[in-house]
Amino acid sequence: MIKDHLLLNIDESVRSFLANWEGKTIDLQDRTVEFAFVIAFKLIVDSQSSVIYDNFKSEFDKLAAGTISLAINIPGTAYHSGMQGRTRVVKMLRQVIKERRASSVVHSDILGQIMSCENQKYHLTDDEMIDQIITMLYSGYETVSTTIMMALKYVHDNPKALQELREEHLAIRARRKPEDPIDWDDYKGMRFTRAVIFETSRLAAVVNGLLRKTNQDIELNGFLVPRGWRLYVSLREINFDPILYPEPSTFNPWRWMDNGLENHNYCFVFGGGTRLCPGKELGMVKIATFLHYFVTQYRWEESEGIEIVKFPRVEARNGLPIRVSKY
Template sequence: MGALVVYQVLSKWNEVWYRITNKSLPLPPGTMGWPLIGESISFWKRGPDFVAARRRRFGSMFKTHLFGGPIVVCTDSDVNKYVLASESKGILPGYPRTFSEMTGKWNTFSLYGSEHKAMRGALISLMSASVLKERLLPKIDEFMQSYLSNWSDKILDFQKKSNEVVMLLVLKMVASTEGNIALTKELEEAMHQVSLSFFTVAINLPGTTYNKGLKARRKLVQMLGKLVEERRASKCSRSNDILDTILKNSEDTDCVIQTDEQIIDQIIAFVLSGYETASIVLMMAVKYLHDHPLAQDELRKENLEIRKGKPENYTLNWDDYRSMSFTRSVVLEALRMASIGLGFLRRTTVDTEIKGYVIPKGWTVFVSTVETNKDPDTYPEPLKFNPWRWLKSNLESHQYFMLFGGGARLCIGKELGILEISIFLHYLVTRYRWEEIGENKIVRFPRVEAPNGLYYRLRDC
């Protein structure tokens, strides 16, 4: 009897602790779990299923206790759109401390207000349409042609290859590191470890993911600091890469990126924002295309048409890329289906009223884009891989299009990521076909990965 009483008290502790009595509106429905840990254990075990089950039980907005504090999960498309566009109304980025520690004080994900606007503007200038067309496309094309050569009759792990190709390419664009194999490998390993530590538990003990992430972050700062120092010392030897552009811009007293700390944080943010998502989308696109031969055939048809009439050692130009309508559709559909991130975290700085409920000041808001991106009203047969859906309707302009976030924080690297994957797919489908080797299991939570690798045998077309 006593144990039952203790259980009842503990299971309702958070409900009582976070109960509000002086508000005109109620909290969203939901359960808060145990003291301190809330419902975190259940969430980390079930992930998207945790959200889906509570949506069925409580509706499209519900409260819970995750990541060490009270949180409201939103799965309603209208609410999500409102939250992402309401920074001026006091709904600010709400990423955990571990994320900010790994990405740095000056990363655009955690900044807000005038600082965010200035830093974001500086980064956008590095990935404008003219920069993509004139500077980055030639580098990407040259790299992909070389990287995808001599794959015929080989068995390759496309999880490993996807991680590798994206990281090597981004480092090439940022700091022209391709001539220094040792430095490239060190940067790649450190960046990967940092990316694994974004949302880990902040326990700084030897061997923990958090501890490894902090060490990798310090190593990154040291290596990138040395690169910055060397570039500044050799002004006459420019590499025409992102780092050169940042350093050149920093000489302007009006530029917001001035200090080495700011420069390094922006480089890390640039690399990591383009690495995690692009590598997984690329891997999943290869898998979806293998599993859906009609889509692969259509993709090959489009890209062979682009190649037709070109010399043997051709290069792709901007017009070629802009004509890849089905290729772009494959990339968008792979991103939608893969559900790489569960959503976005925001934090209320004032009591916020939404749909008849109040979200108290200081609470976290979890914008669940998994639900939005699989809403059957927007995407009929949402669990079906169907790139053609992007051709039939202007989904990229749809009010509930949230594959790249929304509001003032729409992903800066959206077009760069699509460009990278599109060029990769062009050379893959025009050179090779691939067949699955073994059973390639995909795990989708807490991150999308193939625990045992994703192996395919390639042969010439």
């Protein structure tokens, strides 16, 4: 589906979003958050199909903030605000589903694909469809926005990496007319871009950890973990283990050019075991396409005083303003 349907839509969205940035000072953090949510919403619930988008994001932001707050459901707390936001999000999505059932228009977005199965034996209820949409939106926008922001931050601070990244993408553009979109072969050939994404995700992990349940007794570093116990795997500790990643605090995308590193048993950049992130490839395509057009069209300089924090979430505390100029 990504190769045949979504990549072209992503390409068009990125081009449109990045148009006219030349000569402006922008907050990269705010703009990448906006981009990631707009593109996720368009792919999942086409924003052209409803008027709900203007109100949707503000309520969804409350929902997202509530997921990392203490579960105290009283007025004035982030959790309470998040629960209210979710109620309004659900109401808006129900309206979209209702409008679509009353219309003869066929939608090619992800919600359209889900609804196309309604007449089959196995189909989702409205509540299940809404849960799926919320899950996909939640999992697909903060990870994408933060990884784009931090990737541009890291390559800005590492001119050698920026040069190699830019050369990879300029080589793609040299094979195409200016108006041509990238295709699946172009994406699969972005080896250094993929390495930059993996290294960025290692250093600035959006997800702090994974939860797993033991299905048998296991011994872990001399300790017995009984069957049925739940384990929390801290990704930050693993990602900065000097045995696994020499000089772990250094941004070194070249370490990922050996494809075996992506597949070793301790690589949890996109989850671990049999339950890898289902949106891995879609997220990679969004990030790679954004980087492709940004580094081939623009140069940028950061403003002074940028402060990055990585807990409880990765963010630029006071924003990440950059001055953009034509490449």
